[in-house]
Amino acid sequence: MHIVDGALSSPVLISGAVLSAIGVFIGLKKMDYDHLPLVGVLASVFFIASYIHLPLGFSSVHLIMNGLLGIILGWVAFPALLVALLLQVIFFGFGGLLVLGVNTLNIALPAVLIYYICYKGVRHESPKVAATWGAVGGAGAIFITALMVAFSLALSGESFVLAAKAVVPAHIPIMVIEGFVSYAAVYLIHTVKPEFISKGSN
Amino acid sequence: MSQSLEHSLTSWSGQALKHQASWIDDIDARVRVVCSALFALVVVSSHSFAPTLLGLFCAFLLVKASKLNIKRTLRRVVAMDLFMLTLICILPFTTPGDAMFTVFGLTASWQGLLHALLITVKANAVLLVLFSLVATMSASTLGHALAHLKVPDKLVHLMLFMVRYLDVISQEYKKMRRAMQARAFVLRTNLHTWKSIGYLFGMLLIRSVERAERISDAMKCRGFCGRYYLNDEMKIRSIDWIFSIVFISFLILLIGLNIDGLFK
Numbered sequence: 001m002h003i004v005d006g007a008l009s010s011p012v013l014i015s016g017a018v019l020s021a022i023g024v025f026i027g028l029k030k031m032d033y034d035h036l037p038l039v040g041v042l043a044s045v046f047f048i049a050s051y052i053h054l055p056l057g058f059s060s061v062h063l064i065m066n067g068l069l070g071i072i073l074g075w076v077a078f079p080a081l082l083v084a085l086l087l088q089v090i091f092f093g094f095g096g097l098l099v100l101g102v103n104t105l106n107i108a109l110p111a112v113l114i115y116y117i118c119y120k121g122v123r124h125e126s127p128k129v130a131a132t133w134g135a136v137g138g139a140g141a142i143f144i145t146a147l148m149v150a151f152s153l154a155l156s157g158e159s160f161v162l163a164a165k166a167v168v169p170a171h172i173p174i175m176v177i178e179g180f181v182s183y184a185a186v187y188l189i190h191t192v193k194p195e196f197i198s199k200g201s202n
Numbered sequence: 203m204s205q206s207l208e209h210s211l212t213s214w215s216g217q218a219l220k221h222q223a224s225w226i227d228d229i230d231a232r233v234r235v236v237c238s239a240l241f242a243l244v245v246v247s248s249h250s251f252a253p254t255l256l257g258l259f260c261a262f263l264l265v266k267a268s269k270l271n272i273k274r275t276l277r278r279v280v281a282m283d284l285f286m287l288t289l290i291c292i293l294p295f296t297t298p299g300d301a302m303f304t305v306f307g308l309t310a311s312w313q314g315l316l317h318a319l320l321i322t323v324k325a326n327a328v329l330l331v332l333f334s335l336v337a338t339m340s341a342s343t344l345g346h347a348l349a350h351l352k353v354p355d356k357l358v359h360l361m362l363f364m365v366r367y368l369d370v371i372s373q374e375y376k377k378m379r380r381a382m383q384a385r386a387f388v389l390r391t392n393l394h395t396w397k398s399i400g401y402l403f404g405m406l407l408i409r410s411v412e413r414a415e416r417i418s419d420a421m422k423c424r425g426f427c428g429r430y431y432l433n434d435e436m437k438i439r440s441i442d443w444i445f446s447i448v449f450i451s452f453l454i455l456l457i458g459l460n461i462d463g464l465f466k
Contacts, residue, residue, distance in 0.1 A: 004282060005246050006324030007289070028356045033429060036356070037421070040363025041414040044371045045406055047364070052375075052399065055389050065403070072407075083361045087368075090336050090344070093278040093329045097242040159297040159314060163289070177396055184400020185407070193408050 002088075002103055003149065005096025009156040016152065017101025023078035023108055031076045042072060043080035047087070054177060061174045067141030068134065068182050070111025071122055072197070077111040078104065102152050110144035122186060122197055130197075131187035138182025139175045146171035221338050222269040230442045231347035234335040237449045242328045244453045251316075253459040254323045260452060261330035268334040275333055279326060286322045293318040341365040350436055355429070362430060367417075371410055378402055 008016075031039055046069050053060040070077050082104045088094045095103050114137040121133025146168045154164035189196055226234070245257040265275060294302060297314030304310070336344065342365055349358040382398065389395055 004285065004321070004325040005242065005328045006321040010247065024357070028354055031356060031360075033356070033359070034418070036359050036363055037418040038411065038414045040360055041367050041371065041410045041417070042407070043360065044364050044367045045403075045410050047368055048372050048375050048406070049403060052403075054391075054395065054399065056391055063399075063403075068403075079357055079360055083357065083364055087341065087361070087364065090332055091341070093282055093333065096246075096325060097239065097328055097332060098246050159293055159317065162296045163292050166292075180393065180396035181400040181403060184397045185404035188401045188404035189408060192404070193411075196408060196411060 002085075002095035003099050003106075003152065005098050007156065007160075008099060008102060008152060012152050012156050013098055013102060016099070016103075016105045020078065020082065020101040020104040020108070023075070023105065023112070024082055027075040027078035027080075030074065031079065035076075039073065039076055039080055042069070043084055046080070047084045050088075056173055056177070061177065063178065063181060064107070064142060064145070064174070065138070065178065065182070066107050066111045066145065067114045067118075067137040067139070067178070068185060070108075070114040070141060071118055071134070071137050073111070074115045075112055077115070078108045081108045081111070106145055106148040106152065109148065110141040113144060114141045127187050127190035130190050131183045134186030135179040135183035139179035142171055142175045142178050143168075146175075221271060224267060224269040224338075225441070226264070226268040226334065226338060228441055229445050230436055230438055231339050231343050232350055232436060233438070233442045233446050234339065235344070235347050235351065237446060238331050238335045240450070240453055241331050244456050245324055245327050248324070248456065248460050249320075250460065251320065251323070253456040254320060254327060256459065257456060258323050258327040258330070261327045261334070264334040265330050268338050270334060270338065275330070278333070279329060282325060282329065283322065286318070286325065289321060290315070290318040346432055346434055347436070349432055359430060367410075370413070371406070374409060374413075375402075375406055378405065 046065055049063045049065045052063045054063065066077070066081070069080070073080060082100070085095060085100055085103055085107070089097055089100065117140065118133045118137040122130045122137070124130045124133065150164040150167040153160040153167065186197075241257070245254055248254050248257070265272070294310035294312075294314035295308050297311050297317060299311030299313030302310045302312050302315065339347070342362060345358050345362045345365065348361070349355065379402070382402070387398060389399075
């Protein structure tokens with residue numbers, strides 16, 4: 001998921017950084033100081049989520065949950081994920097410094113897309129319908145992320161094309177898991193605290 | 203394996219990496235941030251082995267100088283290198299060039315192997331420098347340094363909030379996990395696990411949002427008007443000048459090594 005420093009070509013790095021900067025700028029414009037505690041706490045929840053490792057056969061995968069983050073935060077997902085990824089690079093060594101722009105874009109842009117696709121769906125009155133949209137969002141975000149990772153690899157040189165082709169199939173298990181987990185999470189939020197989904201997003 | 207990984211990583215305390223005091227701690231935080239960013243830029247854009255290996259060597263020296271816990275540092279780097287290993291396995295087969303050996307009709311090329319090794323060296327060098335220069339300061343110092351470097355105010359605030367609440371929320375998460383373990387819940391590859399983790403995650407979200415509301419109310423009660431103030435005055439002292447001059451001349455040397463035929 002995290003691309004490391006040194007792998008991508010400079011045009012990809014630069015365009016990723018520029019697009020991320022635009023996304024972060026829009027996100028910061030949409031976030032006022034009043035929302036800061038809420039966004040900070042939510043971003044931390046997603047940070048913690050990425051350390052929940054679920055067993056899968058003999059190996060394990062970790063949750064990403066960028067779909068659900070997008071549904072709740074919208075464009076604010078960009079600054080939230082940028083900060084989370086920066087902390088991960090510096091204190092845990094996941095990813096790299098110069099690829100931060102590309103990594104942020106690959107994870108945050110699907111989140112924003114899912115926000116627009118599932119906006120109506122997760123606000124449906126019936127918890128089951130809403131949860132199904134949540135599952136679509138959770139799995140869809142991983143799919144788009146995998147596609148974007150594949151593209152950023154493929155655009156960086158002929159030799160990465162095979163690796164790029166392997167990225168999408170490799171993400172199918174996590175897509176399925178994330179779909180089920182998102183379903184349960186949205187279902188629970190809908191039954192326990194329905195006003196949260198309609199309130200947290202503005 | 204997955205269990206141990208989970209527990210070692212969720213214990214985030216918002217603190218710097220464990221290390222003993224060293225002269226690197228005396229250097230101004232801004233200088234450290236800027237120097238490591240420049241280092242990353244130079245090393246990643248290098249295209250031959252001499253400058254990147256020299257960069258890696260310098261990174262080792264910095265790790266030694268900052269007195270990081272070598273074992274822990276290595277564990278973090280190894281996690282990344284496991285990923286690099288797959289790259290080293292794939293790239294020789296996908297890069298055209300002189301044949302090294304042939305498996306099942308696929309030819310591995312020397313160029314591909316060299317390319318993969320180059321990427322590995324670069325990624326390791328950047329990470330080690332980040333660990334020794336930036337991760338040795340506390341996360342809030344890093345936030346203040348970024349604010350002084352004119353990073354957008356809201357972004358810095360977001361980071362400071364996150365650093366503060368990561369610990370609180372990871373404790374909340376551990377509490378809920380322990381409650382599940384007490385009820386004999388074991389992670390497996392099945393629907394029940396995914397549903398339970400989904401519920402756990404949803405509950406974590408709800409609890410944290412309620413907590414965020416309480417935090418924001420409590421802060422408003424105490425006159426929080428939407429921003430933190432930077433009280434620490436950061437001053438550039440002579441040690442900062444010396445370090446930046448040495449470091450930047452080293453970077454210029456690396457750039458020089460990239461120019462073909464300079465020393466021929």
